Amino acid sequence: MKIEAKNLVRTFQRYAALNGVSVTAEDGELLALLGPSGSGKTTLLRLIAGLDYPDSGSILFDDQDATRLRIQKRRVGFVFQHYALFRHMTVFQNIAFGLDVMPRRMRPPKTRMREKVGELLRLVQLPGYENRFPHQLSGGQRQRVALVRALAINPRILLLDEPFGALDAKVRKELRGWSNSCSRS
Amino acid sequence: MAAIAVPCNLVFGLAAAWAVAKFSFPGKSILVSLIDLPFAVSPAIAGLIYVLVFGARGWLGPVLETYNIKIIFAVPGIVLATIFVTFPFVARELIPLMQAQGTEEEEAALSLGANGWQIFWRVTLPNVRWGLLYGIILCNARAMGEFGAVSVVSGHIRGLTNTIPLHVEILYNEYDFVAAFAMASLLALLALATLVIKSLVELRMRLVEHRSTQGSAAV
Numbered sequence: 001m002k003i004e005a006k007n008l009v010r011t012f013q014r015y016a017a018l019n020g021v022s023v024t025a026e027d028g029e030l031l032a033l034l035g036p037s038g039s040g041k042t043t044l045l046r047l048i049a050g051l052d053y054p055d056s057g058s059i060l061f062d063d064q065d066a067t068r069l070r071i072q073k074r075r076v077g078f079v080f081q082h083y084a085l086f087r088h089m090t091v092f093q094n095i096a097f098g099l100d101v102m103p104r105r106m107r108p109p110k111t112r113m114r115e116k117v118g119e120l121l122r123l124v125q126l127p128g129y130e131n132r133f134p135h136q137l138s139g140g141q142r143q144r145v146a147l148v149r150a151l152a153i154n155p156r157i158l159l160l161d162e163p164f165g166a167l168d169a170k171v172r173k174e175l176r177g178w179s180n181s182c183s184r185s
Numbered sequence: 186m187a188a189i190a191v192p193c194n195l196v197f198g199l200a201a202a203w204a205v206a207k208f209s210f211p212g213k214s215i216l217v218s219l220i221d222l223p224f225a226v227s228p229a230i231a232g233l234i235y236v237l238v239f240g241a242r243g244w245l246g247p248v249l250e251t252y253n254i255k256i257i258f259a260v261p262g263i264v265l266a267t268i269f270v271t272f273p274f275v276a277r278e279l280i281p282l283m284q285a286q287g288t289e290e291e292e293a294a295l296s297l298g299a300n301g302w303q304i305f306w307r308v309t310l311p312n313v314r315w316g317l318l319y320g321i322i323l324c325n326a327r328a329m330g331e332f333g334a335v336s337v338v339s340g341h342i343r344g345l346t347n348t349i350p351l352h353v354e355i356l357y358n359e360y361d362f363v364a365a366f367a368m369a370s371l372l373a374l375l376a377l378a379t380l381v382i383k384s385l386v387e388l389r390m391r392l393v394e395h396r397s398t399q400g401s402a403a404v
Contacts, residue, residue, distance in 0.1 A: 019363070047294060050296075051292055051295065051296065070296070071296060072293055072298045072299075072300070076296060077296070078292075078293070078294060078296040080292070082288055082289060084289035084290050084291075084292065084293040086290055086293070086294070086307075086308060087290070087292075087312065088311045095296055097294065097299070097307075098297035098298055098299075101294075101297065101298055101299040101300070101303045101307075102298065138383060149293075150296070150297075152297075153297055155296060
């Protein structure tokens with residue numbers, strides 16, 4: 001899906017986090033935002049995800065205005081900087097959360113959910129981790145759980161906020177290679 | 186009394202803490218001050234305010250009388266006084282906890298398509314359950330022992346509007362020392378039981394905290 005941001009402005013108190021930012025990402029494109037901390041990368045991602053709204057400017061998904069669209073309708077996967085895994089839930093419950101909160105008529109049956117979570121965990125090389133809690137995982141493992149949790153709802157866009165920030169160089173390299181191959185497929 | 190006052194404050198405290206910790210809105214600092222008000226005001230004054238508002242010669246007294254509703258010198262008055270005095274416990278316990286946890290998990294739930302109700306029941310509430318229990322216990326302890334405010338509004342009608350602390354005072358003033366000390370011991374036992382439960386919850390909370398800090402240290 002094509003994402004287009006036009007002249008986005010977002011001000012916090014008097015500080016302008018974004019001041020007339022325009023970006024376009026083509027369908028299937030893998031786009032990285034680079035910049036020093038405090039330059040507004042997170043703010044831009046939050047506006048695209050629908051966690052926050054711009055003061056002015058517009059966001060288009062496939063040429064349709066999505067600026068004021070509610071986050072639940074955007075079908076955007078968001079991986080947070082600190083993962084934001086639900087700490088009181090197991091890995092399975094974390095990944096299945098997005099499916100579990102669907103309206104009853106759209107919700108897949110339990111067996112299908114179990115299959116899907118198993119599939120996703122194999123994809124990120126964490127098979128059999130369903131019953132672990134987030135605090136029992138390493139940083140890199142948490143990251144991958146956060147990633148497949150966002151993928152479980154079949155998002156149209158996947159947004160990653162500082163996806164490799166909190167990881168050591170070795171794990172970072174592994175994951176970068178993996179996410180490249182993932183976006184190509 | 187505690188049986189009615191504690192659930193009320195559970196709901197009020199949870200709602201207030203949620204509003205204060207997770208949202209910013211105009212008048213927030215006023216709400217925070219209002220939460221603390223019962224700590225600052227003497228319970229006896231709180232009781233007198235209730236008399237002023239609901240008493241026979243109070244502002245709402247004539248209205249209440251026409252509908253034959255009794256608040257002062259009746260059970261509703263005691264419950265209202267207890268609610269006021271114990272109001273801060275649950276909210277005060279939860280606000281720092283909720284602030285420390287931030288809104289990231291709620292936002293994650295939002296991005297996964299959950300609605301407000303689902304976020305509250307599945308994410309916010311489970312994350313504060315031990316703190317909430319702790320607040321309830323403190324609230325309950327205070328509700329059982331409250332004397333000042335309740336003394337003003339209850340009217341000391343034995344068997345009808347008497348609480349244990351008030352009964353202790355009456356018996357003591359009547360020089361019925363054996364009965365007074367018996368009642369006092371009963372209250373003390375209840376307090377001890379509350380303390381034991383409180384320590385158990387504290388232990389459990391520390392274990393949970395230990396677990397999560399250990400986890401984040403590994404990142």
